[in-house]
Amino acid sequence: MQFKRWRLSAASPLVNAGLGLALLFTASACSKQDKAAQTEAETPVIAAGTVLPAVWSTRPLEGEVASIALSGGLRGILAVAYENGGLQFYDMEAEKLGEKSNFRLKSLAGGQSSIIEDRSITVFPGITREGELKGYIYGEGLLAPAQIDLPISAERVIAGVCSGPATGTNLMRLAFWTETNNRVLQNGIIRATDGDLKWTAGESTFTDFPVKSCAFTSDTLVASPRASMAASLVRGPLDALVSLENGKLGISTDMGMTNAEIDVKDGITVIAPDTPVAMAAMGTMMSGGYPGGLIVIAGETAPGEHHAVFVDASALTLSTN
Template sequence: MEFKRWRLSATSTVVNAGLGLALLFTTAACSKPEQAPESPPESSAITTDVELPAVWSTRTLESPVSAIALSGGSRGILAVAYEPGGLQFFDMEAERIGEPTNFRVKALAGGQSTNIGGSTLTVFPGVDREGTVKAYVFGDGLIAPAQVDLAVDGETFVEGLCSGPAGTEGIMRLAFWTLGNDRVLQAGIVKETDGELSWERGESTFTDFPIQSCAYTDDTLVASPRATAAAPLIRGQISALLSLEPDSGLKLSTDLGMTTTDVNIRDGLSVFAPEKPVAMAAMGTMMSGGYPGGVIALAGEVEPGKSQVVFVDPSPITLPESQTAGN
């Protein structure tokens, strides 16, 4: 009953779309929760506002931003999709890599590094303006991101998606919802066979609200009816969930949305965070770019007509022991 009260609370920004439904409904249509990891990260609830520093940013971008995503691995990449059209990749020093493209992308999810045909490639799943799922690939032998077909079992008019690591099962886990079925997260695994990408359907997860965003946190798939973006922030035993809401900004939860707190961004000497971010991505571990505690990326206008992606240091969350030692 306690979970049910939380699930229906107007203050919950993100709800557990797997385990939550198993507790709330008894219809056969509801899916079972994914199997939990043997030793999942545990974090105590954060009950006070958090302040994080803005540490770096891109130069002024050519257009307003529609979506962003991050990839990890030995070479982290920031993918930026522009409102008028176009997709550009950046390294974690915020420098452009590869040539810009004219792909018209409305949604992106976190990328994964993989080896295909002997080449090391980073694969970002995304949705084009027609609602078709695509993969945007960059790496060995490419001078610009390439757009590759990624069939999702005949599903069309896809509205949004989220991704997560798949371990040895495939390249990544991928879940999405469609325009005509926005209360169901259709989940599966992206795999590669003979140089071709495919999505293998798994169990669907049913919600009782129109989905606006989703995220994989460890082996739990979560969804939100209000947040325009959600991202896990996982490092060691620290497991947090970030959400971006149009009216209230960036939120943080360490208990899958049962409690949330505001995240305030402190500007640097020459780095200024957008007052109203329009897109967000995050990673708890980033091996490149000098981010020991991971990184949060926020996109939006830092002043009228000037859009940037700003990198924020989440170390007070992901490396709390270093903060304590420094005090």
């Protein structure tokens, strides 16, 4: 299915895209442009109506979900922020990691792991209900998620955030937009140096639409005016974007020009929400027994009952290797 193209204006190279997933290239995207002609024939195509199995889920959650996020690394973590307040971490067996905190968040971004002061920690960027951008960490000795300041100064209320893995000593790539400037993505790098986190700002990217979600693929920053959530699903030759729009899952593998809907099939004992309210995805999970990566959706599975459901992405990722 073809969608309306979106015209962009940006300081960096750009491409038009449909689905409302407008691809905004960061500085590192040049290498992808250079090899695009060579790999075009190898780009996997996802068939419409792809069905993925729900294979595991959490026990009933403590209420309606506002946002979820995944981290990779040696120990994968699922972060769940509740609509009525509270933040909880889960492992890849869907078991709780410690206690729930009382932080009130409206949005989470993907977690990244690092060694800081000889301790291994995982940091999830998150936006408080007051519009502040903070970090929420998991590490040894912590009984519940802890909040830290991120080294980013923003003079306006932050509306949305996305993050991606970084190379070398850098902790993560991060982009955000504000409520009063929702047509500009401000992006940069957070790195850990001598026990401190530092921010190196990159060039801001300008759109001609209000941004609703963003995601980092392997070398591209993506923004959407329609999808409420977007996540990267990268593994081998597959460099895809999973999106959630009006409670429907979709996936794009061709620079956002087409979008295939994903259906989730209930497992024997696992019931998936008919209308997910939150989504996260990761193409490579080093723990939990998900060799083809993972998509997690959260929502109401029965009246008044909410779950985070683990969906096996192997049909998308392993079939393209």
